[in-house]
Amino acid sequence: MRETKDLREKAKQFITILIPILITQAGLSLITFLDTVMSGKVSAADLAGVAIGSSLWTPVYTGLAGILTAVTPTVAQLMGAKQQKEVPYTVIQAVYVAIIISLIVMISGFFLVDPILEGLQLDEKVSLIAKHFLSYLGLGILPLFVYNVMRSFIDSLGKTRVTMLITLCALPINFVLNALFIFGKLGFPKMGGAGAGLASALTYWCICLISLLIVHKKPPFYQFKIFGTFYSFSLSECLKLLKIGLPIGFAIFFETSIFAAVTLLMSHFDTVTIASHQAAMNFASLLYMLPLSVSMALTIVVGFEAGAKRFQDSKAYSYLGISMAVGFSLFTALVILLFRQQIAGMYTGDPAVLSLTKHFLLYALFFQLSDAIAAPIQGALRGYKDVNYTLVTALISYWIIGLPVGFIIGTYTSFGAYGYWLGLIAGLAAGAVGLFLRLRIIQNRLIMKLSA
Template sequence: MYHAETFKKKVKLFLSIFWPIMVTQISLYMMNLVDTMMSGRVGTNDLAGVAMGSSLWMPVFTGINGILLAITPIVAQYLGNKQQSKIHYSVTQALYLAVILSLIVVFVGSLFLNPILTYMNLDPEVHHISFHYLVGLSFGIIPLFLSNVLRNFYDGQGYTRITMFITVLAVPFNVLLNYGLIFGNFGLPSLGGIGAGYATAITYWIILLCSITMTFRLGSVKEYRLFVKWVKPSWTAWKDQLAIGIPIGLSIFFEASIFSVVTLLIGTMFSTITIAANQIVLSFTSLMFMIPLSLSMALTIVVGFSVGGKKFQAAKQYSTMGVLSGIAFLAIGAVFLYYLREPIAYLYTQDREVVLLASQIFLVAIIYQLSDAAQAGLQGVLRGYKDVKLPFFITFIAYWIIGIPVGYSLAAFTDLGPIGFWVGISLGLTFAAIGFLIRLRIVQRQMVKKDPTTIEKTS
């Protein structure tokens, strides 16, 4: 990675970092999409069971992954400030931390998973599928979080093509494993939606093995001597990483959890058909969101690198470029989604009642996409500045004080039904985007005041 001097070179650098992240994110999401689509082909109960299981898992996954995401701006700023010697220590400590967090997740899940599902009063078959789907998935938690640390290590240096290559390689394995374990092909047992959990867990192990292999094969990465030179675990190092990672993780958790809470509330308030329709909308709009999310991750890298090198004007240019690109993409995508919402729903299920309800929910989901793109990009920029504490409070207020209460009130006490939840989500995301924009303006002004002589001339 390098400090681009002209706007044209900045665009070129940003795109070179962004597009592999985009391919990686879409590939990763394809695993979840395959789980959902293939489970839906087995039956509505399997689709609903995987939906409920995913809704419990995704906030946990995104929250823990957010904590580990701290390594990206740490590595990027070290690199921008020419302190490469500190990278090995930080990444190794992050690997230790990933194992500890994984074990905590497995332990807590073993205690509380079944009671939570019981409390939700699901249909017995949906309960069974959800529980065993997550049991299967749990075998892949440790490799998942370890591989995410390595991904953040690669990405923080701008080596986004490494994770792209690994993930693209893993997707066909995931598809074949799903095909075998869900439907009972290749001599494997027919597990229905439950098989998707085990297939995904095995895929996570494949990704980890490939990620570790790359640390020994690539010269530019091999010099850091990961998995060769070990250092003692350090609570001080974990504390420093957690100081950045926990606010990021909680911010992502509060955002991801609103969708999961909506799914869980729909599961307790409405029918299995409504659960399935909601999952279809959530699944496809989340796929579209991979583009602004990828832009957000690329922004964290280039902004962190620029800030580390005290190139504050460059950081500002990257911010504007990335945020507006995300909004523009989802604006165009919303038009296509409006006209193709029924055919999209039929990709998941042949149940006409589910398709019609999903089509109605899609209309509201289209509205929240623009706010979602804006808030994602702005959060990515703030993480590049290592400004994570106040954004955490913004997400909490926007999603949990505004979004969820408004959505629940509209769903429970008006004729909107499940659509009311999506109206609440739209309001929450809009307030978050406004809050992040205000905070970014303040942070950028503070950076200039700290060292105004470092603002470089750009052309």
């Protein structure tokens, strides 16, 4: 990355960083998308089983992986302040954190998966598919978290095209493995939805090994000699990372877990409703990659400029990113409106599931504008290392506003399952307003402090 002089240069550099992130995020989401769609071609039970399994796993993964994204603003600010020699130590300590988190998740999952699934009172076949899906997926937890550290390091240098290429390699790998293990191609056992978990785990191992090789061998990463010196575990350094990472992780967890909570609360509906809800939610999550990618790009550029104390430049980047995200959201809303039939048809051939999915997709229209404002602001605030307010905002807007509103409408009105989506929309809107106010305060405070 480099210092920019005007808005045109900023837009060019921002887009250069953003596009590979967008492709990377879309690619990672497509792994879950492929799991869901290909499982749905086996049966509605397989689709529902993978849906429940994904709903349990996604908030856990995104929240814990969010902790590791502390590497991005930390390294970006080190680079902006020209303190490159501190980078390898920070990255290795993050790897230690990733290993510890992985072990905690695997041990916890061993004891908790069965009681959680039993408590949901699912159809027996759906519950069994969800259990096997999660069990196989667990084999890929360690490499997935280590990959997240490598990815955060690579992206923090502005080399987002590299992680894009890694992800593009992962997609065909995942597709082939899904075909082998879900459908039993080439003599492999036909595992249905459970096979999607194994395919994803093996894919995670592949992308982890590729990223480690690139960081060790390829410029400009090898110049940092990340693995050239043995750094012992440092509790104090890990705590510094966690001080930034934990609020990020919990904020992401509160945001993603509300979607999982809604799916789980809807488990008393029939299999067709669960499958339709998950299909529509899966597509909405895929579209969320647009504002999320803007958010991640903003963390890099805002962090770089904040590290160099160029706060007017970091402010300009923030509003540039928000404007782009709003433009994206208007486009994606139009896509949903015009192509609901085709979108629903990608997930299922079952007429009942297809019809209900089309209705759920209409509610996804209203997600777009709130996400387009909230997600980029979260990224900008992380670039400033201002993470605690985002955590509080996520807790209040999603769990104190969104979920109760959804439960009340979904339980006590004729909206039924659609009521939960209305609650989600209310929570997203509240979060967007709160985050925007915080961004204005932080920007004005930093600019005033510098000029004082």
